[in-house]
Amino acid sequence: MQTNNPNPAFGADLEPFHGIPSFLRLPATRELDGVDVAVVGIPFDSGTSYRSGTRFGPRKIRESSLMIWGFNRALNIAPTKELKIVDYGDIGVIPVDIRATMKNITKDTKTILDQDVKVLALGGDHSISLPLLRAHAAKYGELAVVHFDSHPDTWDEEYEDQPYSHGTPYLRAIEEKLIDPNAYIQVGIRGPISESTDITEPEEMGVKIQTIEKVLDGGIPSTIEEIHKTIGDRPVYVSLDIDAVDPAFAPGTGTPEVGGLSSYQILQLVRGLQGLNIVGFDLVEVSPPYDHSEITSILAANLAFEFLSLLALMKQVIGV
Amino acid sequence: MQTNNPNPAFGADLEPFHGIPSFLRLPATRELDGVDVAVVGIPFDSGTSYRSGTRFGPRKIRESSLMIWGFNRALNIAPTKELKIVDYGDIGVIPVDIRATMKNITKDTKTILDQDVKVLALGGDHSISLPLLRAHAAKYGELAVVHFDSHPDTWDEEYEDQPYSHGTPYLRAIEEKLIDPNAYIQVGIRGPISESTDITEPEEMGVKIQTIEKVLDGGIPSTIEEIHKTIGDRPVYVSLDIDAVDPAFAPGTGTPEVGGLSSYQILQLVRGLQGLNIVGFDLVEVSPPYDHSEITSILAANLAFEFLSLLALMKQVIGV
Amino acid sequence: MQTNNPNPAFGADLEPFHGIPSFLRLPATRELDGVDVAVVGIPFDSGTSYRSGTRFGPRKIRESSLMIWGFNRALNIAPTKELKIVDYGDIGVIPVDIRATMKNITKDTKTILDQDVKVLALGGDHSISLPLLRAHAAKYGELAVVHFDSHPDTWDEEYEDQPYSHGTPYLRAIEEKLIDPNAYIQVGIRGPISESTDITEPEEMGVKIQTIEKVLDGGIPSTIEEIHKTIGDRPVYVSLDIDAVDPAFAPGTGTPEVGGLSSYQILQLVRGLQGLNIVGFDLVEVSPPYDHSEITSILAANLAFEFLSLLALMKQVIGV
Amino acid sequence: MQTNNPNPAFGADLEPFHGIPSFLRLPATRELDGVDVAVVGIPFDSGTSYRSGTRFGPRKIRESSLMIWGFNRALNIAPTKELKIVDYGDIGVIPVDIRATMKNITKDTKTILDQDVKVLALGGDHSISLPLLRAHAAKYGELAVVHFDSHPDTWDEEYEDQPYSHGTPYLRAIEEKLIDPNAYIQVGIRGPISESTDITEPEEMGVKIQTIEKVLDGGIPSTIEEIHKTIGDRPVYVSLDIDAVDPAFAPGTGTPEVGGLSSYQILQLVRGLQGLNIVGFDLVEVSPPYDHSEITSILAANLAFEFLSLLALMKQVIGV
Amino acid sequence: MQTNNPNPAFGADLEPFHGIPSFLRLPATRELDGVDVAVVGIPFDSGTSYRSGTRFGPRKIRESSLMIWGFNRALNIAPTKELKIVDYGDIGVIPVDIRATMKNITKDTKTILDQDVKVLALGGDHSISLPLLRAHAAKYGELAVVHFDSHPDTWDEEYEDQPYSHGTPYLRAIEEKLIDPNAYIQVGIRGPISESTDITEPEEMGVKIQTIEKVLDGGIPSTIEEIHKTIGDRPVYVSLDIDAVDPAFAPGTGTPEVGGLSSYQILQLVRGLQGLNIVGFDLVEVSPPYDHSEITSILAANLAFEFLSLLALMKQVIGV
Amino acid sequence: MQTNNPNPAFGADLEPFHGIPSFLRLPATRELDGVDVAVVGIPFDSGTSYRSGTRFGPRKIRESSLMIWGFNRALNIAPTKELKIVDYGDIGVIPVDIRATMKNITKDTKTILDQDVKVLALGGDHSISLPLLRAHAAKYGELAVVHFDSHPDTWDEEYEDQPYSHGTPYLRAIEEKLIDPNAYIQVGIRGPISESTDITEPEEMGVKIQTIEKVLDGGIPSTIEEIHKTIGDRPVYVSLDIDAVDPAFAPGTGTPEVGGLSSYQILQLVRGLQGLNIVGFDLVEVSPPYDHSEITSILAANLAFEFLSLLALMKQVIGV
DSSP: OOOOOOOGGGTTTSOTTSSOOOGGGOOBOSOOTTOSEEEEEEOOOTTOSSOOOGGGHHHHHHHHHTTOOSBBTTTTBOHHHHSOEEEEEEOOOOTTBHHHHHHHHHHHHHHHHTTTOEEEEEESOGGGHHHHHHHHHHHHSSEEEEEEOSSOOOOSOSBTTBOOSTTSHHHHHHHTTSEEEEEEEEEEEOSOBSOTHHHHHHHHHTOEEEEHHHHHHHOHHHHHHHHHHHHTTSEEEEEEEGGGBOTTTOOOSSSOOSSOBOHHHHHHHHHTTTTSEEEEEEEEOOOGGGOSTTHHHHHHHHHHHHHHHHHHHHHHHHOO | OOOOOOOGGGTTTSOTTSSOOOGGGOOBOSOOTTOSEEEEEEOOOTTOSSOOOGGGHHHHHHHHHTTOOSBBTTTTBOHHHHSOEEEEEEOOOOTTBHHHHHHHHHHHHHHHHTTTOEEEEEESOGGGHHHHHHHHHHHHOSEEEEEEOSSOOOOSOSBTTBOOSTTSHHHHHHHTTSEEEEEEEEEEEOSOBSOTHHHHHHHHHTOEEEEHHHHHHHOHHHHHHHHHHHHTTSEEEEEEEGGGBOTTTOOOSSSOOSSOBOHHHHHHHHHTTTTSEEEEEEEEOOOGGGOSTTHHHHHHHHHHHHHHHHHHHHHHHHOO | OOOOOOOGGGTTTSOTTSSOOOGGGOOBOOOOTTOSEEEEEEOOOTTOSSOOOGGGHHHHHHHHHTTOOSBBTTTTBOHHHHSOEEEEEEOOOOTTBHHHHHHHHHHHHHHHHTTTOEEEEEESOGGGHHHHHHHHHHHHOSEEEEEEOSSOOOOSOSBTTBOOSTTSHHHHHHHTTSEEEEEEEEEEEOSOBSOTHHHHHHHHHTOEEEEHHHHHHHOHHHHHHHHHHHHTTSEEEEEEEGGGBOTTTOOOSSSOOSSOBOHHHHHHHHHTTTTSEEEEEEEEOOOGGGOSTTHHHHHHHHHHHHHHHHHHHHHHHHOO | OOOOOOOGGGTTTSOTTSSOOOGGGOOBOSOOTTOSEEEEEEOOOTTOSSOOOGGGHHHHHHHHHTTOOSBBTTTTBOHHHHSOEEEEEEOOOOTTBHHHHHHHHHHHHHHHHTTTOEEEEEESOGGGHHHHHHHHHHHHOSEEEEEEOSSOOOOSOSBTTBOOSTTSHHHHHHHTTSEEEEEEEEEEEOSOBSOTHHHHHHHHHTOEEEEHHHHHHHOHHHHHHHHHHHHTTSEEEEEEEGGGBOTTTOOOSSSOOSSOBOHHHHHHHHHTTTTSEEEEEEEEOOOGGGOSTTHHHHHHHHHHHHHHHHHHHHHHHHOO | OOOOOOOGGGTTTSOTTSSOOOGGGOOBOSOOTTOSEEEEEEOOOTTOSSOOOGGGHHHHHHHHHTTOOSBBTTTTBOHHHHSOEEEEEEOOOOTTBHHHHHHHHHHHHHHHHTTTOEEEEEESOGGGHHHHHHHHHHHHOSEEEEEEOSSOOOOSOSBTTBOOSTTSHHHHHHHTTSEEEEEEEEEEEOSOBSOTHHHHHHHHHTOEEEEHHHHHHHOHHHHHHHHHHHHTTSEEEEEEEGGGBOTTTOOOSSSOOSSOBOHHHHHHHHHTTTTSEEEEEEEEOOOGGGOSTTHHHHHHHHHHHHHHHHHHHHHHHHOO | OOOOOOOGGGTTTSOTTSSOOOGGGOOBOSOOTTOSEEEEEEOOOTTOSSOOOGGGHHHHHHHHHTTOOSBBTTTTBOHHHHSOEEEEEEOOOOTTBHHHHHHHHHHHHHHHHTTTOEEEEEESOGGGHHHHHHHHHHHHOSEEEEEEOSSOOOOSOSBTTBOOSTTSHHHHHHHTTSEEEEEEEEEEEOSOBSOTHHHHHHHHHTOEEEEHHHHHHHOHHHHHHHHHHHHTTSEEEEEEEGGGBOTTTOOOSSSOOSSOBOHHHHHHHHHTTTTSEEEEEEEEOOOGGGOSTTHHHHHHHHHHHHHHHHHHHHHHHHOO
16 A cells, blocks of 8 residues: 555555565665665664574564554654655674674764764664764764663673673763763663662663653653653654563563563653654664564554654654 | 353363364354354455464364353353353355355355344454345344444455455445444554545544544543443444454454553453443454464453353343 | 265365364264264373373364365275264363373273274373273273384383373283283384383383384385284284374474484375274374474374274275 | 572573573572572472463573562562572472372472471462462461462362362362461452352352452552451462463463453562561462463563562561 | 675675565566566465465565575576576465456566566465466467476365365366476375375376375486476476475475475475476465474575576576 | 482482473583583574574573483483583673684683593584684694584685684684594585585585585485594594584574485484594584474484483493
8 A cells, every 4th residue: 555665576555465575665775865764774683681583673674564554643644755764774784793783883874864864773682772872973962862671771791891782882872972861761661680770870870760660650641741851852862672562562572571561652652752853763672583473573663653753743843 | 161062072061171162162053943142153364454364263262262161250141051052163255255255154144143143253354244244234224333443444445446355344334334334433443544534534424433542541431431322222233353452462363453452451341332232243353373372362252252241131131 | 175074063065274173074973873983082181291282182183184185095095985983072081180081081982992983092192092902902802002102101100109101001001911012013112211121121021112213224114014014913903102203293292202204104104004903093192282383283183084094994895 | 690609500690591590590409508488390280271381380480580680679679689599499290190299299398398498489380389388387377368360269179079170279278277268368360250159159258359350440559458458467378370460461371361460560469568478479370382482481580589579578677 | 695686775795684585685676678587476375275374475485585695506506697587576466356366467477478587486375376377378388387286286176166276276277278288297296185086087187197105105316207208398387386395394384285295305306307498487385374483485495596596507508 | 210410409300391401410510520521501693694592502402401311222322321421501602792702612611621521512503613623622633523514614704804603613613723624524515505616615625525415315324434434533523503404303593404304314424423533512503492392402402412422432432
């Protein structure tokens, strides 16, 4: 039903089970002339501390996206009509070498941002946020961040003497002054932690931590309000770790944490970002080998569609 | 524990893992003399737009039903004691020819209804509703309908030049005057749609659409009230697409839609139909190849048991 | 395509995905008048030393049997035309009490045999062979046995002070003089064992052990010859543990043993039993929770179909 | 990150995917000198009425526990620092003989309790509660019980003439005066039952039954209040059947019952036990063959971690 | 490692887990100028008599093909270097209407053939062979056929009054004179059949049937010889139903038949077609929902790669 | 049944489903005094080019090993009686840094070898061979190697500028003079390759490549003879990549290659190493997330048991 792609080999105008799966059947291209948003896969999965497999995240999210008809009923907009969006394909990653991988990510992301194209990155594990933040901070300066997750990801070290992995990117980003900790909010944090300082240390730096108890007992609308209060109108980067959602709704992930959000709640939270000045997104930790019946990748594809819808709404309002 | 079936080869009086699975161990027969309700399988899965597999729905729901002890605690009734119910087996379907299949369904259903036996149909995909509605309207006249679903199923066309598939039956039924749109309520609608008109066109015909936001933010009791207000005491057909439920609770389906009802909520909604003048049921879109650990088919079997309990309560009250 | 069952609720004349699954769509009944063979499920799985789950064996084998069209091309016979066969349903088993279960099995089997009906038993784990052998020996006297397996199942004890479990039935049967060890052949034995005496002790009693090396290096025809030489024309009971087959072909079993037979080889071996004077069968250790894509249960259903074909051939030849 | 185990072969200080999985990397030992709590596996699965497989529960829960960092953020305590805890390994069970198994369980548990070590038992099916209660009542006298479950487990008989199985332990325990019914509360009961007396009979004995409707419509805090009101400061045994939780959150179980608690709700309920005088725990019915993506075993491991945290809090407060 | 596709969004030069999956990373296009071969997906699955799901065959085979490095060691050729090959995408199919679908297939295939481009079709179920044969016969006249399968697919009717489904295409093709039965060989036929005439009737028409016994007992080289003897140098169409292979090697299919070929044997058979004058291929019945660990789709992708290698060898020899 | 471990918490003397899984229930320890062989896990999976997941290989192989009774019938020896063997646990690996990981592996392996203890390493992906070979060559000098695999693993580079990954270790080992190429034999090589030089270049260095065609067409005994001819009595290291086996028998691996060995064939090949002067082993590429029903890990556990049996036979013969 979607006609985003003029190349008939991709199966436009056909049912979701037909054709070659680019994201939302968008053109698969690196020509960015006139493009508003590039959907970019980053299939890196060596940063995880438990189950690997997110290297298949981008491919599977693309496939599941084909079930999405083009109009966002809840937000009343058709993002692929409002914006010119392309599927950029995947950035090359090197599983054995996180530093070389991070360089590739930052470099390719900068290339895209330099053409005034926004990036929606599909992971891959959460270690990819750091090189993405480096590229975005280079363009936008110190960033505000909305970070949905069950884990703070602000550990100093996960493996001996290794500064980089999926549990550390947000401490590194604060240290590198890519993020302003006072404009940084974490939503959905829960589960056993390593030490009480896992929470108190980021809080002392200024990070606002909305634990799952605050979100679920306080209610989604009050959480949305807290997000807007923290971010204001600053350029904000949004990072969504799918393990913010409960494993019942998102089993396909590397380090599942029980007691989380439902799919309805995460959708409402993301829609609640409307009005923020969003400059970039990542959606990480979807691990298809641990998914079943595609439920995690379908949720991820829908969340990515909501992200695009937010950008489309921004364009309607402020023309960007 | 259940002794619904006098034939010992079916395993009555034995544990759920024993025996040949007719629904609730009911007699497998087409002799309908004195029978109140026939449970009927309709294993047609060619009408789906994404994943096939609902052809195994009836068989698997029968199997999962064996775990159900006979007394409905919530509704305080034992339906197989109040009513004479049989397992009619499956209606013959032809995957390559939806028109021939629909004829079979309408014909067999009419044969059952003509003997004053009510039908509880187990799908199969949602395209089977149309021939079922044809048979019911032939007996009861223009029907009221309660329709649980994530999708409106009122598209004009899903495949080029094809009036019949699982996305179109309810528009066809309105056009054929099988349903009175003003006594037709959809519950649980959500997700990206094709155009905004997917919602507005049925509404303009008079259809009441309870989106998921209305249901979850307004609350289950207020939704139940809305249903009763819409239907009144008219003869009503109930159609339940299992994808009304969130894929976390019902992964085994063809076109899962995230952000839906929990199993507790759908059970409460169905129990809330008590008091309606129900003339028939279908329960569709259970796709066992995409289920895991039977959770979808167990939910479906329980919902079918609730349907039978509603009929048993009707009989207690009004003797029908 | 099969019309074994006159009850239309079972789905005779319909495709394999339709209807209520009795074995080969045979009548589900305990009326044995004029019946030649009863297919009997025995869903007992507490006797296993590793993975449970064979309690679902009979039900799943019935389901997979619906794919079998009625004519055995390799043996040139249609067993359900030559013989009157019924699906007897399941014998009641009690997972917590193997002794009570064994009594039920022997008693029900005797009831069937007493009506001059042969039994094809579908397990369940291998512990069910002992009570089956008791019933058969009561009718036929000391039995010859052809036993396909990867394990000898002639341990003295598997659990402390427990004479009965799936590793011991054939030693018990020899001790109880149900089997003549000199007319007892094991085919397919392999894998690590507990002590070298696991093999030498039965051999010293007279049991002929065809290890996998003998079968695969010597060839299937020579193994068949060995079987006939051992059994002659004595009344013979055939027991087939699906783990005789390699786990690649039969993953759905409790104690898989690598390095086994292919599905083609087991079929050829079973067809090679033609000419023996067979008085009963069991087919055990199919564990559906560990199967995938039904491949084990489809193989089991086919092997059961070969068993029935052997009986049909016997009837053609000697009228029994 | 956890350093509970001084033996480097277990993988202490390494990531969750490394090493040999004792529970929380605790020492695997039966030396109980100075030990506060022993985590004990009881892999018995013959007591179940539907799907077997809980024999793999203890092993899998141990494995999933390795993802748990040591500090309980919600309860603000590090149990393995406050208490000396060991992994006792598994008690020997005999699948074919529930009576012999129960004797083993009671005997081994008594041995542990006699050394003033508390027991956290990981099942196995719910039939193991009875021998555990026998051992605990021998030490503590008639017990109060908090019992999370979807089923009352107070049937008189599940299999013909069999007093023991997973549907009967709590009636047996009342009959044997191991439990004071007036200090016994069941939480989460739901689903079709056998007769209305399944509920009314225990209630008439004094058992407090919090059905799922009471829990979900009344709210978690009011349920916690009801628990405390029922138990007071009596020595209380806590039994958690994972099927109290909805199958969406805990598919890996033997008799799943739809319409249950979320993982967040069960965590909140368990944390709400803080302040009770807890003398023992069991956590039962986790069946890994029916789990997917470990979501059930991860939930179970977290619940066990909450149990240990409750004991650590008790020690802080009352030094026991 | 493969550089078949100049568009970097497809992930050329990257590892198999990167990028958007066209077959072998070939250009996804319908521009056929100068093209030698078009790989075409035909995701139709309504023709099957048991399990559906082949609608996902083309997509999954494309994905698995990315693991194939470009040089065929066994045949000593790099097909994508010798030939210009493209991924044409999928032909539009309509699950509810086999006749409309067949028209689409024939029409699109003719369009391709008319540009002197050969077709390698990826199914989809076996009913797609008929419209493919119609297109090929229109260009090449009455065809010789090599048909690998476990089933003859020459039934007259599978569903009541339905000439078209996956069990009938080859009888239809003979009737329509698309195939010369005397130049038609079936390889791998086995399993229970409907009547003995399932085999004898095609044989009487002249069809050469190599049953599995002939293939496995006679040996692969002698089967290859038989194929060449039957076909000679006539223009030949090759159809490979993946269920020719044993379900251990190819579980992901709709109607698995035990006792079949190994993956090594099918590869040797296909390589043995070298020297034939091949005009077209189809590879059908790969059903990903029933596959596990991709083993079926990887085998299918390799077989398709062998097909392309055969065409490359033909070009080397005869320049076509 | 096995009594290898005196610590009762490990479940010695109990059935395979009990207890904490060290390999073969061996003592889990790093005390190597008097020890002959250490089984060592190396859970590194970042070196793979397709599917990750081998990080769970060692843990799962340990679990599957519990099914192995202690006596090797085929080789007539009980290795754990002849040799003192321990489970050393896992070497710490760092997924994001292959160089740091390799250092750890070489260092820990040297520590073990320096105590005159042999190593049986369980991977992890094939990149771990290089650091293992470094440690072994340091002790034994330039090594002979028997290498079972479907891929040569002698690429120069798999990722841009990355000398280390699972496709390159054997070229590196030749370059570093750890291996004498003239005493190096590869067995089972098959599948599409990158260039014909993938085969010819190693051959030109002196490597003997037994392709799958040579092995299967020439026969297992002649392959064994070839191995002995190549190796002679030199100190030999054995590396077995589980993908040497066909994916039907070993689906749980990262880069499956169709058309391979059966489980019987690989067992026969490994047993055929008897008589070689073996100094070390690795068994790699078992990826449990892609396994089903444990069939790959059971095969791997059995192959490791055969390796230990070979060492036990060596000790009998030459006392080493």
